[in-house]
Amino acid sequence: MLFTEVFNRYQWDKEHASIYAKTAEEVIRALSRHSRTWEDFKALISPAAFPFLEQMAQLSQRETQKRFGKTIQLYAPLYLSNECQNICTYCGFSLDNKIPRKTLTALEILQEIAVLKEMGYEHVLLVTGEAQQLVGMDYFKQMLPLIKKHFAHIALEVQPLDEEDYVTLHRLGVNTVLVYQETYHQEDYKLHHPKGKKSNFNYRLETPDRLGRAGIHKIGLGALLGLDDWRTDSAFTALHLQYLEKQYWQSRFSISFPRLRPHAGGLEPKTVINDAELVQLICAWRLFNGEVELSMSTRESETFRDHIIKLGITSISAGSKTNPGGYAVAPQSLEQFEIDDSRSPAEIATVIQKAGYEPVWKDWDPSLQTI
């Protein structure tokens, strides 16, 4: 059984309509339950739930503290390459963007690592574009042993791979893999990914299945909010999570909330998710699933991030650079997306402490992952 089989039983338009038809009564019912269904999640992200935002926030805070205590985990992205064979209408690294391309050498990676270690990082997220020849399995096999020595926890956000590759990556020390579906709207997915391996919707949709089968400890999901209707995309992400949790019961899961925002020259979002709606979405996730990790990047503003750490988020990045070499090697090169909160990790740690939470730098150990 693969998620595509479940997914094909649902229709985008029908789910979209049902979310927008949710009533206040259904929201109240969802709020009153002690464990919540997928339909409850749909109610909680619907426009009908918006007046209940404060109550959702209170409940979300309580649920999050129950499972995670008053802690926030810190991680940093490390971009290894901006080479990419895909055309993605929303991405700075898209093949059709004429930008200088760079893939870090072993020496350059070590220079970048030195900066991250100086900042205090133990959890690193390795990011690349999709360019099989330049940054495929050979590159990972060569670089991972080098990187592994310096970090307690390695996450990967790279092109979808085959199951056997994930088994290999796990052996090489990768604990977590993030693969965002971008959108669950099959037709629009094709419009936004016209060229490259990424244009294969089903291969991407089944990637978390391959990760689960390969025994990857943690699997990250998400939709690029705004690419299509963010509510419907989030509902499908929740459906995906619900399926994966049952199917791969030994894996952990995390959700991210990248949002597409209007900016000059960039792709116009189909629907805009504003700050309050993003709070609503994060709280709805927490009320739907008490155990899932919720992650927040530096795309968001300082004020937003300062407050959101109390509302359901469990991990946060800080001081991020989204260009290969951004920390030390080539700080001026083009970023994948614009950073809004540019405060240092130390500053963010202080913000977390002031909120009454403990910043957690290390929450894994490679010795726990020897086979």
Add this chain to the structure above:
Amino acid sequence: MNQSLKIADKIFSSRLFTGTGKFSSTKVMEETILASGSELVTVALKRVAHQHIENDQLLAHLNHAHIHLLPNTSGVRTAKEAIYAAELAREALETNWLKLEIHPDPKYLMPDPIETLAAAAALVKLGFTVLPYCHADPVLCKRLEEAGVAAVMPLGAPIGSNQGLTTLTMLEIIIQQSTIPVIIDAGIGKPSQAAQAMEMGADAVLINTALATAHDPKAMAIAFKQAVEAGRLAYELGGLAPVNNHHAVASSPLTSFLNTI
């Protein structure tokens, strides 16, 4: 009308499964099972004259088109014994279906998780449709599922105890995690407890002692039938009325910062 339940290749319209032990007579047993509407009835191999099956009185009373037999291995203490008993049962009762029960302890009849998992894996390979009786242990249930069993049968309380769902918290996790049917077996003593199991999403319940030892087993079978249907209906409709939670709203609201952005 409840949704039908599919286990392996069979479809059941009744979610009340029953047993054949402890009845005062085979006649009472038959009347009770018929009144319950049950379509899956477990029979202990040890009770069946499997060498002369055509003369078996117990089986004669279960000879109804809508009733499927579920032979069980009650009495065995190891995986090896269970596999042998399963082969005998398959031959005698002409069914691949098997309720796997291994309880080495004769006092509480607690299922042995280690032997059960080993036997389940072996029996699945031998082509059996295995329904293991087991502890309300979420990890064990997932391991059994991975071994290829057709459903899991976690206990609600010690068998025959009529104590109800004393393992409630664990059963909730099992139901939530399972990709195969979950049948609550053992411990259910009252119709209200059967309804509770169904309301929380159990796929079926297996009731034996509470029927066989009731003052009027046939009447009690009807009560359980209705309770199971009511509980299931409540689950399927998914719309239990909200419990009135009085969530205090903090004096400093968490979302007021949104007005400042």
